Amino acid sequence: MKRRITPRRSGSVTAEPRRPAAAIGKTTRAEQLRRQLADEILRRGLPPGASLDETEIATRFNVSRTPVREALRQLAASGLVESRPHRGAVVAQPSFERLTGMFEAMAELEAMCAGFAAERMSPLERRDLEAIHEELRMLSHDGNPERFHDVNERFHNAIYAGSHNDYIADLALATRVRVQPFRRAQFRNLGRLATSHAEHDRVVVAIMRGDRAGAALAMRRHIELVRNEYEIYAVSI
Amino acid sequence: MKRRITPRRSGSVTAEPRRPAAAIGKTTRAEQLRRQLADEILRRGLPPGASLDETEIATRFNVSRTPVREALRQLAASGLVESRPHRGAVVAQPSFERLTGMFEAMAELEAMCAGFAAERMSPLERRDLEAIHEELRMLSHDGNPERFHDVNERFHNAIYAGSHNDYIADLALATRVRVQPFRRAQFRNLGRLATSHAEHDRVVVAIMRGDRAGAALAMRRHIELVRNEYEIYAVSI
DNA sequence: CGACGGCGCATTGTATGCAATTCGCGCCAG
DNA sequence: CTGGCGCGAATTGCATACAATGCGCCGTCG
Numbered sequence: 001m002k003r004r005i006t007p008r009r010s011g012s013v014t015a016e017p018r019r020p021a022a023a024i025g026k027t028t029r030a031e032q033l034r035r036q037l038a039d040e041i042l043r044r045g046l047p048p049g050a051s052l053d054e055t056e057i058a059t060r061f062n063v064s065r066t067p068v069r070e071a072l073r074q075l076a077a078s079g080l081v082e083s084r085p086h087r088g089a090v091v092a093q094p095s096f097e098r099l100t101g102m103f104e105a106m107a108e109l110e111a112m113c114a115g116f117a118a119e120r121m122s123p124l125e126r127r128d129l130e131a132i133h134e135e136l137r138m139l140s141h142d143g144n145p146e147r148f149h150d151v152n153e154r155f156h157n158a159i160y161a162g163s164h165n166d167y168i169a170d171l172a173l174a175t176r177v178r179v180q181p182f183r184r185a186q187f188r189n190l191g192r193l194a195t196s197h198a199e200h201d202r203v204v205v206a207i208m209r210g211d212r213a214g215a216a217l218a219m220r221r222h223i224e225l226v227r228n229e230y231e232i233y234a235v236s237i
Numbered sequence: 238m239k240r241r242i243t244p245r246r247s248g249s250v251t252a253e254p255r256r257p258a259a260a261i262g263k264t265t266r267a268e269q270l271r272r273q274l275a276d277e278i279l280r281r282g283l284p285p286g287a288s289l290d291e292t293e294i295a296t297r298f299n300v301s302r303t304p305v306r307e308a309l310r311q312l313a314a315s316g317l318v319e320s321r322p323h324r325g326a327v328v329a330q331p332s333f334e335r336l337t338g339m340f341e342a343m344a345e346l347e348a349m350c351a352g353f354a355a356e357r358m359s360p361l362e363r364r365d366l367e368a369i370h371e372e373l374r375m376l377s378h379d380g381n382p383e384r385f386h387d388v389n390e391r392f393h394n395a396i397y398a399g400s401h402n403d404y405i406a407d408l409a410l411a412t413r414v415r416v417q418p419f420r421r422a423q424f425r426n427l428g429r430l431a432t433s434h435a436e437h438d439r440v441v442v443a444i445m446r447g448d449r450a451g452a453a454l455a456m457r458r459h460i461e462l463v464r465n466e467y468e469i470y471a472v473s474i
Numbered sequence: 475c476g477a478c479g480g481c482g483c484a485t486t487g488t489a490t491g492c493a494a495t496t497c498g499c500g501c502c503a504g
Numbered sequence: 505c506t507g508g509c510g511c512g513a514a515t516t517g518c519a520t521a522c523a524a525t526g527c528g529c530c531g532t533c534g
Contacts, residue, residue, distance in 0.1 A: 028322050028487065054516070064489045066303075069516085073307055077314030085265050086495050086516055101404040108349055108405070167338040168345070171408060265517065291486070301519045306486085323486055323525050 029063050033071035036061070041080050041091055042180050048093040052081065079178045091181075100227075102179050107223035109172040110156065115216035117162030118207040126208060129158050133197075133204050140193040148193055155200065159219075162207070184229070192229075199225065266300050270308035273298070278317050278328055279417050285330040289318065316415045328418075337464075339416050344460035346409040347393065352453035354399030355444045363445060366395045370434075370441050377430040385430055392437065396456075399444070421466070429466075436462065 037057070040046045052072060058065045072089045075081040083089035094102065121129070132155045139148045156176070160169035199222040206214035274294070277283045289309060295302045309326045312318035320326035331339065358366070369392045376385045393413070397406035436459040443451035 030487080031322070055514095065516090066488055066490090070307070070310055070487095073310055074314050077311050085268070087497095088515070098403060101402040104402055105405045105408065112345055165338040165341055166335060167412075168342045171342065175404075267517080292484095302486090303518055303520090307517095324527095325485070 028067065030067035030070035030074075033057075033061060033063070033067055034074050037071055037075060038078075038080055038177075041075075042177070044181060046091050048091050048181055050091045052089040052091065054088075078174065080181075092178075099179070099182055102175060103223070103227040106172070106175045106179060107220045107227065109168065109175055110159070110223050111216040111220040112168060113160050113163040113165075113172050114203055114207060114219035115212040116165060116168070117159050118210050118212045118215040120164040121162040121207065125158070125162050129155070129162065129204060129207065132158055133200060136197055136200065140197045145193070152196070159203075159207075183226070195225075196222075265304070267304035267307035267311075270294075270298060270300070270304055271311050274308055274312060275315075275317055275414075278312075279414070281418060283328050285328050285418055287328045289326040289328065291325075315411065317418075329415075336416070336419055339412060340460070340464040343409070343412045343416060344457045344464065346405065346412055347396070347460050348453040348457040349405060350397050350400040350402075350409055351440055351444065351456035352449040353402060353405070354396050355447050355449045355452040357401040358399040358444065362395070362399050366392070366399065366441060366444065369395055370437060373434055373437065377434045382430070389433070396440075396444075420463070432462075433459075 037046070037052075046052070054065045054068050054072065057072075058068045061068070072081060072083060076083040076089060080092055081089050082092045117125075117129075132151060135151050136148065136155060139151060157173070160172050163169055199218070202218035203215055203222060206218050274283070274289075283289070291302045291305050291309065294309075295305045298305070309318060309320060313320040313326060317329055318326050319329045354362075354366075369388060372388050373385065373392060376388060394410070397409050400406055436455070439455035440452055440459060443455050
């Protein structure tokens with residue numbers, strides 16, 4: 001298979017000086033590829049099980065196989081991709097049991113963060129959390145699922161940060177990312193938006209009270225409800 | 238710097254046919270390197286902060302830079318190594334705050350595993366756990382720190398497995414590995430061995446009773462005591 | 475005497491060619 | 505007709521050459 005269209009190396013007096021826009025990627029090609037591929041996986045442009053041919057990807061992005069390989073290896077290490085020696089890489093497709101385990105882990109990790117946040121959040125952080133929560137309340141009325149989803153992520157991220165434990169926050173975020181391809185778009189209907197907000201409310205109230213156990217419990221229940229939604233989805237595949 | 242001593246590629250009628258012993262590594266070179274480097278880091282042959290020069294490592298292991306780079310990237314993804322673009326890689330040297338966070342996370346993750354194990358372990362798994370526990374009891378009397386350390390790892394691994402949640406088990410194990418370079422050899426004195434066994438005993442009793450909260454609590458306390466030992470060590474650096 | 479800028483060196487990032495392994499496919503034997 | 509075996513094509517793994525970036529050193533200027 002031909003490797004590329006424009007020979008970019010020597011000469012190359014094309015309109016494309018060397019890199020299309022030097023400002024686009026301020027890091028290495030491998031890093032850009034990693035982000036791009038991760039993004040496509042999370043947006044389900046690359047569904048679970050899709051094969052990731054090194055040469056094909058290299059051609060598609062107009063780079064050599066080397067940075068593609070690095071990107072794939074890093075994605076494999078982060079769990080979004082599964083790779084077996086000499087047999088190529090595919091978008092990760094965990095078994096049902098493992099996916100269930102990941103949701104359970106997410107529930108526990110988020111509960112852990114919420115519990116720590118209840119004890120450790122600064123007054124400023126608490127105000128910020130309440131602000132995000134209020135924003136979600138309004139969005140749940142307006143019924144803008146797209147924006148709700150974004151602000152919902154900010155809500156959970158604020159709680160991760162409030163745990164004042166970056167390592168646990170990293171674990172929680174990584175787990176959230178890994179299950180992302182398997183969560184269906186949940187915020188289609190206003191009902192789910194309102195329900196989600198009500199669940200959040202219990203979490204926020206507990207955090208504001210400094211009630212560690214209550215915050216953890218409320219968050220665990222919230223995530224477990226999310227998981228239930230997922231199971232319906234999984235069955236309907 | 239010269240890349241290698243024997244040009245291995247063409248000709249190479251040396252005593253070393255191609256790979257020293259084909260049976261040694263049944264996987265790729267990058268994977269072998271990853272294991273070898275991880276092992277050296279965990280055994281503190283490569284202490285935190287040590288720089289990992291690609292060319293130097295390639296020369297040392299008599300391979301090209303390509304698999305070295307892959308190994309380093311994977312180690313970076315697993316957290317044992319920190320790497321910045323164009324600036325090389327070093328053995329990870331987390332800040333004191335982050336290390337504290339990692340210990341806290343380990344306590345919570347192990348407690349989580351112990352709690353699930355109390356509810357989910359099969360009768361066979363329980364018997365195996367008790368057997369390991371008994372082995373540790375004898376070793377704590379004999380006072381063989383080396384073997385005690387190995388069996389201690391088997392003890393904790395048995396509890397990870399007993400959680401019946403591979404994902405959480407992976408997180409717990411990964412965290413344990415990442416703090417490994419910062420734990421001092423704790424089992425020098427018999428006192429610590431006996432204390433550790435006593436703490437384990439509470440965990441085992443709770444698990445046998447199916448007491449989830451009790452098992453989690455006992456394990457959390459056990460790990461926190463380990464952490465205290467660490468803090469003394471950290472200060473004494 | 476100190477600070478700033480340019481230049482050379484060392485090191486990492488990328489491209490490309492070759493080697494090795496895997497898997498499909500056809501062929502032959504039972 | 506079926507099952508096993510060997511061969512070839514395709515794909516990944518590794519080596520090497522080249523490019524680009526960051527860093528330190530030195531000289532010059534304020």
